[in-house]
Amino acid sequence: MRDHEYYQELMSRLLDEGVTAEEEKDLKDHLRACPACAALFSALSAVTVSLREEDMADPPAELAQGVMARIAAEKNEHKVIHVQRPELEVQRPRRKKRSWTGIAAAACLVVVIGSGALWFFSGRDKSAPTEGAADSAVYARAAAQDATEAEVPEDAGAAPEAAPAAGETAESALFGVEEEAADAPMTVAAADSAAVPMPEPTVTTVPGPLTVRDVARQKVGEIPVEDIPAFAAFLEGGTVLGGAQKDWEFLFSVEYNDTEVSFATDEAESRLVWWDSNTPIIASPGSLDGLRDLVDLADSPVPQ
Amino acid sequence: MTVTRDEERAAIDRVLQGDTDAFEALVKANEKGVYNLALRMMGNAEDALDASQEAFFRAYRALASFRGDSKFSVWLYRLASNVCLDMLRKAGRYQQTSLTGEDEEEELPIPDSRFDPQEALERAEVRQAVREGLQKLDPLFREALVLRDVSGLTYEEIAQALDLELGTVKSRIFRARRRLAALLTADGNFSPPAPSNERTKKGGGEDA
Known part of the structure; x- marks a missing residue:
């Protein structure tokens, strides 16, 4: 069983750079089994999406x-x-x-x-x-x-x-x-x-x-x-x-x-x-x- | 306004040869990115404008030192980020916490896993909460996170811009996100959405 740090690193990569199919399956399996990590992942995703979705402000002239x-x-x-x-x-x-x-x-x-x-x-x-x-x-x-x-x-x-x-x-x-x-x-x-x-x-x-x-x-x-x-x-x-x-x-x-x-x-x-x-x-x-x-x-x- | 890398190089060369007006094209092509970086770093429009102008002015003076090893925008973001940190420091808004992160594990509340859609805040409210939470982060955490999620730099580009090890960049970004998530939860502003099996890609995000 891999430790939480491994899955947290995987979450970050999933958000930023993508992971292999194998890694993704591994992470999903873990999230199903571990409510703490699942909660953390949903929070990290929400924060990240929120930051990225925010409209870029137009700079003043x-x-x-x-x-x-x-x-x-x-x-x-x-x-x-x-x-x-x-x-x-x-x-x-x-x-x-x-x-x-x-x-x-x-x-x-x-x-x-x-x-x-x-x-x-x-x-x-x-x-x-x-x-x-x-x-x-x-x-x-x-x-x-x-x-x-x-x-x-x-x-x-x-x-x-x-x-x-x-x-x-x-x-x-x-x-x-x-x-x-x-x-x-x-x-x-x-x-x-x-x-x-x-x-x-x-x-x-x-x-x-x-x-x-x-x-x-x-x-x-x-x-x-x-x-x-x-x-x-x-x-x-x-x-x-x-x-x-x-x-x-x-x-x-x-x-x-x-x-x-x-x-x-x-x-x-x-x-x-x-x-x-x-x-x-x-x-x-x-x-x-x-x-x-x-x-x-x-x-x-x-x-x- | 977008310019190709060749056009960018040509404009830089013209400026270096004394045609200062050519610098305006470089400003126009990058002002949105620089301004939004500054806006997230400083937390208000007035400081963001000051910081952006200062960053471009420093870029103008230091233009000869730009060798084209990185994208011009990445070079600019580095300057802008430094200007922001300087300004935060001068304004006494630079409360640096431990960057070792050793103390984080204990103080970090894990978000509640029971998710009730009825209690979820509107997206706009989440954004507002994230915006405010961002200002509570350690500036160095914020810097890394903003360069990644607002400026859209890769880990490698951030490492180059901030002169950090790749591992440090990853670690800062991850900790910044985790701390932000924790801050929002602790404030009661934020109930995390249900875990999603879909990948969250940059610019996407109708899946949350």
């Missing part, structure tokens, strides 16, 4: 909507993080030896950020330029590295051979200039006046040594600063940042591919904003080390 909204929100957060990242990957120029190579590196740095800006807005029917910018960002990074290494001979051996050529390619592609690589620093900020009509020749009224930043400031009037708070509100989930509009300090702008990329920081330097044309981007703290380098470089004398 907000289930899928909520999931997709949350995913979209997270994706936007990631976009901002991604925008910041290229800047962090770029090697900083050595500040003690700031020179034209340093400026070239800064130009690349800016371009890399600008590429991020374009990438961010790739959803806005800018697929072609974005692709180009992404490629260029890679080249620009190589160029930045090259620029840094050129200052430090002991590192020079590590420089990829293709880097100088890549740098030229990147700069001509990005800035739309066909000059030699030596002219690349001229593309920083508003110094590339040939391609962009300057509003007024007010440059001469700026006292002291003229800096890239000074020149850039001449152009601040062209920038639709009113757009910034609204965009900030969009990125911050609907909260307009207090005093954003008046607290933004314009830093400078650069130009590539007929697009002007401008930079500003808030008063506390806790956020960096840059924008191309009418599309500003806010960056959160974390990018400010890079920002200070940029500002330093922007204060460099304008090349003659």
